[in-house]
Amino acid sequence: MSALKADDPRIPAIQSRIRVVPNFPKPGIMFQDITTLLLDPKVFKDTIDLFVERYKSKNISVVAGIEARGFIFGPPIALAIGAKFVPLRKPKKLPGKVFRQEYDLEYGSDCLEMHVGAVAPGECALVVDDLIATGGTLSAAMNLLERAGAEVLECACVIEIPALKGRERLNGKPVYVLVDSQ
Secondary structure (H helix, E strand, O other), X not given: OOOOOOOOOHHHHHHHOOEEEEOOOOOOOEEEEOHHHHOOHHHXXXXXXXXXXXXOOXXXXXXXXXXXXXXXXXXXXXXXXXXXXXXXXXXXXXOOOEEEEEEEXXXXXXXXXXXXXXXXXXXXXXXXEEEEOOXXXXXXXXXXXXXXXXXXXXXXXXXXXXXXXXXXXXXXXXXXXXXXXX
16 A cells, blocks of 8 residues: 555665554554654654655645644655645634534544645645545544635545554545555
8 A cells, every 4th residue: 555665765764763653542542653753854864854755846835734643744745845844733723714624533533624824726736644544534534624715636644554444434535645654
């Protein structure tokens, strides 16, 4: 399911820096921890570079990052490709009028919000997060952007948990993933 060939020497290094934490945040969850990836500047840079290489010529004007880990990967991608960064936040974190979208998670439910006016109709958007699991968060993010009139080109994630079949909730929207879960 990974978007890249295993022969790219950066992929095994990225995979090796992702720590799996059993039973977090709830029993039965195998949490994919990217904070260990961030401790290695070369591997963190390689992660960003792989996304930039894919998106630099796609005419993307909006990179929307999902709170919280999408805030780590989204801004450097946006800067490198010349796009604005739009944060998709948890409830009641943004002042002013917002679009709101509720969604289900692998282990509960949540909500995302985006400022009204952050995205103009017709803008080409990329959604960035660290992980695709059930697809609920990415689906909610796409819904927010599309309600504002943006066209979501693709979703980009560092990790995918293929067994949870999150792609099925995205109605055929492409997802670019660097590594599958360990």
